[in-house]
Amino acid sequence: MQYVDVASRLLLLTVFALALVSKVSSRRAWGEFAESLRAMAVVGDTKVPVAAAGAAAAEGGVIVLAAVPLRWAGSAAFILAAGLLGCLTVAVVMVVRRGNAVACRCFGASQTPLGLSHVVRNVVLVVIALLGLAGSLANGSFDPALSAIAGVFGAVLGLLITRWDDLASLLVSP
Structure with missing residues (x-):
């Protein structure tokens, strides 16, 4: 189970690092992210800046905690990631159910509207966080060397997950 912990940490660290960098890399990127939250209409317009800052802070928290090689830090990273992803999944479901065409700004300037594939991606990430939590609680x-392999595996899967929209379009396109 320790290898599940390592792979899950590196996967989530990769996903959240790329997500955070895509949001804070420029004023324009931050503005587009905040505007996507406004368009989602899951928080009031006056709370959008707070929600954007809170999401970015939570992503940063996951990154820092996942990087700390202590059991409690990994457990905290997995719990924080699962909570954040759970909230984001609920928000995406609300947008999809309303039929709003809101661009996914999770990993940058995507024009792909939020949809069922984003719900699936977030649920997969929640499951990974929960598996990582279970792995972080196991003794042994x-x-x-196997930990390094598991870490590389997790990071590569994390990179693939950040390209979820592209992968989903390959599977759906005629």
């Missing part, structure tokens, strides 16, 4: 020894 582990091999550093």
